[in-house]
Amino acid sequence: MALLCAAELRAAGRTPPMPFDVALADGRTVRVERLLRVLPGKRLVGAGRLDGQPALVKLFVAAASERHWQRELDGIRALLAAGVSTPALVEAQALASGGHALLTAFVAAAEDLAAVWRNDAEGRGRQLLRAAMPLLARMHGAGLAQADLHLGNFLFAAGNGYVIDGDAVSVTQPSRALTEAEVVANLAILFAQLPPVWDDRRQAFVDAYAAQAGAVVPAAAALQQAVESVRARRLRAFLGKVGRDCTQFSVERGMRRFSVIERSYGDALRHFLALPDQVVAAGKPLKSGESSTVVDVIDSGLHLVVKRYNLKHWRHALSRAWRPSRAWHSWREAHRLLFFGIATPLPLAMLEERVGLLRGRAFLVTEYCPGERLRVCLNADAPPAPEIGEAILALFEQLAGLRISHGDLKVSNLLWHDGKMVLLDLDAMCQHRSEAAFARAWRRDRARFLRNWPVESVLYRWLDERLPAA
The missing domain is CATH 1.10.510.10 (Transferase(Phosphotransferase) domain 1)
Known part of the structure; x- marks a missing residue:
């Protein structure tokens, strides 16, 4: 069992050897058995034991840790003094070799x-x-x-x-x-x-x-x-974090590539990050065009959809080299939708090939959504089933309330899954700052969505009467 000091925990970053012990200033030893949260170089939170009793352990290991430790201690004491239920304070003292520890009762099965x-x-x-x-x-x-x-x-x-x-x-x-x-x-x-x-x-x-x-x-x-x-x-x-190394995302920047992944999927996506074209080649094609290739693939036990943004020719490559890639835009906008509680396949990874600051091809990886294509769920000669109709209207009301336009509202870009409409293909999505800009974009979105069915059809008329006005 490793006995670690504050300096060693700082150096270990997100992955200290588990389990481990730390020594308190009074000579007792705290064991940390399972990590719950890590702020690299600053703080570790885990389930552990002191004197054989379970405890929630917070270790403050930064060089200037005493201020944060004292603030946490003062907050707990204030809650207790006010009679507000909070886990009991077990121990609060310095570590034997720098840093501080704060232990509270571990609430089992919480x-x-x-x-x-x-x-x-x-x-x-x-x-x-x-x-x-x-x-x-x-x-x-x-x-x-x-x-x-x-x-x-x-x-x-x-x-x-x-x-x-x-x-x-x-x-x-x-x-x-x-x-x-x-x-x-x-x-x-x-x-x-x-x-x-x-x-x-x-x-x-x-x-x-x-x-x-x-x-x-x-x-x-x-x-x-x-x-x-x-x-x-x-x-x-939040949108500032989706391209930054943090608790949720792992980022790698280099002269040849830039990648950001959902940290909890890091091990499972290692093969994709190493050989993205191989993963695409192994998939079942969903779309194969000059500008993009989309495949459904099972890789490392994950069911994924991978979209590769291709470069059609040197002029296309030059035009894309200086701009944020479509993969980056889709990655960011997917997180915007999820922030607002709007369903879209979970984005797991984004990869750009680069030469210095110049961007080349790019890849977007999302979780596979097993929903039905909306077109299959609808009949042009009848109104939608009540639950589907309500979900369609709820989605568009949400988007209108947030001034979000999609940019390509083909019916193929909507899935019906788990009682919700799931929005796909976010390459052109935009949240507008002004009502006027959104109104122009919504007119185009609305018209594009209605063009999926004949103007004289029952479904067209039903939607036209109920969708937010253009």
Whole structure:
């Protein structure tokens, strides 16, 4: 069993040898058995043990770690003093060889609200978010706010809810409840993380918050305005990360290539990154043209769709060399859609061939979606089935509300899967800054979508009457 110091943990980055031990300043040893989160060179969070008892272990290993460790400790103590349920503090002290440790009780079989929401927002996720609101109201009533408030800050186990992440807890003023403006600002951070389709259903959560004795009831209009502002900031920050090495994405930059992949798929995509053309050649062709080649392929146990953006001739190559590739644009726009809760196949990797700063061919890898082509689900001589018709209208209303145009709304670019419309082929997608620009683009999108069926058909008339106006 490796006994590691702070310097060794910093040097190990994301992959320290597991499991490992660290020595506390008082001579005791903490064992870390499983990593949960790593900020390379700064902090490690894991499940471990102290004196044989399970604990959640946070190790602060940066050279200037004491400030962050103290802030986390102060936040936990503030929650405990306010009577807000949070895992009990087990130990907080320096490590024997630099750095600091903070241990809290490990909540076994806990449900993380963020994970539950991702998997079942309409069911268990909605239920747990309502249950989290009284916890948040108690915090606000005690003058506490979380600067980085998010769904993952709430755990539930054995019928009890817990607030975690003391690092982000701030005391606005001891013994004074937050003002309405402060409540609105803090709630907006949380609600901005829900897809916009939940904006009209937010009131049930606000009611659960307001049911807590003494809670300040935020004004609906002020809260909506704050949510939109925070959501816009979050979107800018998130899209800034999709091409940067971080917890979610792994990036490699060189003179010959640039790649970014979903980090959790790194091992499975190693073969593709090494031999992308070989993977394309092994796939079942879905499209084979001069400008792009699309294949359905199973590689390293993953069912993928790989799109290779070809260069037709030297003039085409020269015109593309200085611009962001279509693969990069599609990668970025797919993450934009997912940020807003709009279904599109999960983007897993983007690869550009380069010569210095000049771009060449590019590849986009997405998860395979087993949905049915929308054309197969529709009959020109009849209205769509109710659930399909509702999903079509819901998608276009979402896109219109966000001022997003697709750019090529052929019916072949829509799948019907798991009760949702899934949007494909995002090469020309754009979120417009102005209503006028979006209106022009939407007229083209709308007309292109309707051209899939004869003007005199029942389906054309049904859609034309119900789609957002041009």
